[in-house]
Amino acid sequence: MISQVSGTLLSKQLARTIAIRARTTRTYCQISTGGVDQKEAWRDPHSISSSLDVQSSQAIIKRLESRGTDPIFTSLFDTYFPYVIENCDKALEIGAGTGVVCRALAESGFEGTVLGLDQSEQFIQAARDYASHLPNVNFSVVDARNLKTGVKSFGSDFDCLLMHTLISHVEDPLAVLREAREVVEQGADLIIVEGDYTGLSYHSATKPGLSESLSRALVTATFAQPGVVRDLPALLRQSGWSLNRASGKCVSEIGDEFSYWKSFAQAYMPRVSGSGMISQEQVDEWWADQLEHVKQKQFFASCTYYTYFATAV
Ligand SMILES: C[S@@+](CC[C@H](N)C(=O)[O-])C[C@H]1O[C@@H](n2cnc3c(N)ncnc32)[C@H](O)[C@@H]1O
DSSP states (O other): OOOHHHHHHHHHHHHHHHHHHHHHHHHHOOTTTTTTTTTTTGTTTTTTTTGHHHHHHHHHHHHHHHHHHOOOHHHGOOOOOGHHHOSEEEEESSSSSSSSSHHHHHHOOOEEEEEEEEHHHHHHHHHHHTTTTTTTEEEEEGGGGGGGHHHHOSHHHHOOOEEEEGGGGGSSSSHHHHHHHSSSSSEEEEEEEEGGGGEEEEESEEEEEEEHHHHHHHHHHHSSSTTTHHHHHHHHHHEEEEEEEEEEEEEEEEEEEOSSHHHHHHHHHHHHHHSSSHHHHHHHHHHHHHHHHHHHHHEEEEEEEEEEEEEEO
């Protein structure tokens, strides 16, 4: 059992290791032509989704679809679907994954057309299968870094661009926002939903240091740009978008509520130990502690998600 004091020391050591590994990862990653090399494999999996093997892609497809049925996740739709349904005719989702957002929008009464783009062929194949009953929903394999070429054949009259948890998964958010601006006319809407993962926290009353370290490691293993949501006001301005409004929603589970943050941890814990950021032993110790907190109705995890509304200027 780790005391609060040793937990804090442990936390500092782990945080240093995580920071060093995170920095190193960014500089040595190279996508090999034959697939994803060993070190590359531990980067944010979404940022390299077009190079993932079938097994990893299938695991993410499963995770995106299961996340799409979680009421905590779908409650984020309420922050912008009414606006899109009321004001837009031709929507484009960039980073659509398996099409959860596009389908939900069409099924919520959106009568216009929606095109979902993703860089992963496997995700787009799954998206087409899941949405085959929706005539106004289409998908295409397009890299957000190369939107101009990718969407050329679909026209430039999109009146609403959506990025639902995409921008934290790209290495260069400013370049993606600039590309997005290039494919629409002045006056088009851009809606971005993103978490502030720098504040993502799983708490532990008994092992606070270990839990803080695991929280940071999960973030490092999952997001290329965990704090980008805080930079969006500046990035939007630099890329030809005018910010209209933004609001935050705390996505928390407390007591014995444990679904959204359970599946997030289960999906990404293997990357924390696999990358060597934190040993499997410590990950197991943390997970057992979290499960005990749930059993005792003392669980606490939270992260704030933001919805930004901007207009092309
Ligand atoms: C967290 S998922 C979100 C998927 C979907 N919006 C949802 O909420 O279910 C992030 C998605 O962004 C995609 N992505 C990451 N970088 C991309 C890029 N450069 N171009 C296109 N898609 C990208 C990934 O393949 C992944 O499907």
